[in-house]
Amino acid sequence: MFRVCVFALVTAVTTTWVPGEAVAEEPGGRDVIAQMFGWNWRSIGRECQTTLGPLGYSAVQTSPPEEHSVWPEKGFPWWQGYSAVSYKLESRFGTRDELAAMVRSCHESGVQVYIDAVINNMSALEGCGVGSGLTPYCHELYPAVPYTERDFHHCGTPGNTVANLADRYQVFNCQSFNGADLATGDDSVRDRIAGYLNDLLSLGVDGFRVDSAKYIAPEDLAAIEQRLTRPAYVYQEVIYGWQEAVQPEEYLATGAVMDLRYAGTLSAIFRQGRLAGLRTFSSALPSDKSVVFVANHDTEHQGTTLTYADRDRYTLANAFMLAWPYGRPKVLSGYAFSSYDEAPPSDPLGRATDAHCGDGHWQCEHAWPGIGPMVAFHQQVQGQPVVDWSDNGGNRIAFGRGAEGYLILNGEDFPATDTTYQTSLPAGRYCDVMHGTVQSDTCTGPTYQIDNAGLLHTDVAPQSGLALHTGAVIPD
CATH class of the missing domain: 2.60.40.1180 (Golgi alpha-mannosidase II)
Incomplete structure (x- = not known):
């Protein structure tokens, strides 16, 4: 959830769909994803028309659209969007109608829409509260879904949290990031998760980035995907850890995977390494199953990869990614921040305000001179x-x-x-x-x-x- 993001994807190509199978682009076709982190639905819809479509981006990855916790006392931090309260499409980024309008606008511009889907857990708030859609809830009690205590894992560790990432049982059955951990092995829970995803598909959504996929057993993800009513591109957040029990390779059957090793290594080389070493650059996962990036919202806020603040080096690293024949590229486009928790530009109620490139807040990296036009370069040289x-x-x-x-x-x-x-x-x-x-x-x-x-x-x-x-x- 607050670490690396990994995805699975659906393209416009007509094909027989196998749940979790990523559909490859034909040589010369569009495949670059723009992650519009913190952008509201109105702004993404406009940007699809004015910039993303004309530059040749294939898809846009949005922030989570489901109703979430609200933390005014913490300044409405960016991560409150990953603390789900219900599957109502009422979030800091806009309403259900605005989301539907955004999808239509992007499709008119030839841009697909991938949703950041929070399906491993519900809220991280230990007590009770009222969500962004005014729905009351408590930890492990979400009447709008509905979920009750029996729909969550209780693994027996102190605080019911993951204490040992080398313990496979804990990874799949304990709380991560304090989020109420859904019992994804239960058919009724799978039905409700799939119902949320199918609701998004009914609005025209084309795919999902599965948040915290590493904490969901692969067989549970497969069972959820089998319940989808039509094909969707799925890419999954599965973070590599050499001493950990769960590894990214286990999720190749349920979609594409975003491997943090690519971003970490590439950023390190452009920060202090020798670019000459890039001659054989690759990562551990199959190219056609990898979504690659220089930075995402987690690594940017953690400072573990290059960020917009690195300017020239950040541009060069993205240019290399878009020119090099490995993986499906994703370009992060976010906002300036000075602290980890800092939210996107918002109104007094914590709702994201419209994005305006060049206002000193929104960075609009997707359109930077050394990045945006490189999307066409990437498209031209495919294969x-x-x-x-x-x-x-x-x-x-x-x-x-x-x-x-x-x-x-x-x-x-x-x-x-x-x-x-x-x-x-x-x-x-x-x-x-x-x-x-x-x-x-x-x-x-x-x-x-x-x-x-x-x-x-x-x-x-x-x-x-x-x-x-x-x-x-x-x-x-």
Whole structure:
């Protein structure tokens, strides 16, 4: 819940669906996810129309939409959205009608909608309260679902909490993060969870990120997915721990998995490692079952990965992710914060206000010059091999993707001057999509010439890069 997020996914491709099976995109198809963390439904619907669709994003991941606890005394922290109270679609991010309108708006723009689904647990509030939809509840008593004490696990540990992650029984049957742990092995509980997910599907939702999937037995997840009324893309939050009893590989049968190892390693390399070491970069999970990212809402607030505050390095890391042939990329787009608990910009009642890029609060990383246009680069080079790798043995690398794209990243603190790079690109003049876009056959940023031998002669500034692809050629 407050750690890494992992997903399973459904695409627009018509196919026979197996519960939990991720549907792969065809080469050249859209597959990049934008995680719009803290954005309300009105703002996501607008952003699908103005930015996400035009940039080529495949899907948007939302925050949890279910009714949740409210903690005004804590400043309405961001994580209260993961403390479920009921399955009513009334949250700090908007109403049921606003959610439905957002789905329609995104679909009109060719963008699918994946919901962050809290189904392992209910609220983390030990006492009683009133939820974001004005529903009264108590810990292990949720009349609006309804759930009562018998619908929850009671594992016998002090405080009924997970005390030992090496104990498989505790992981699946004790409370994590103080959330009332649902007895997901019980058919009636499975029915109610599936009912919530099916309600979302009825609004047109396309898939789910399963929050805290690691704390749900794989067979329980499979049973819930079998109750879904139509195909959905599912990706699951399953955090790796080398001494822990439950591992990400166990969840490959129920969907895609987001492996924190990718984000941690990539962030470490861009923070203090040698970019030259990325030549064989990968992770432990199959590429077609991995949703990869530089940061998500958990790691960003914990400081365990790069964040928006790293600016140039963050941009370079995302550009690499979007250019490298591994996993399904997800780009985080959130808000500025100065403390772990800090909520998205909100009104006095804790409801998220409309997002406005450039206002100093909303970071809008999904549209940054070195990130947003790289979505089209990623789409253009899908299915192409890595070719023409070169590096300086340190923090400058360059590589191509077949004859479709070429990327240079200079992570050094000094420029790379008067350098010649061998590419496999066709001769022509290309728009650098890390610094511009093609508009009316012109580039809003710098352009570069590839000669008849595939050579590129250029300088690259420190902590910068350039990206060329055949979808961004400027006519002579």
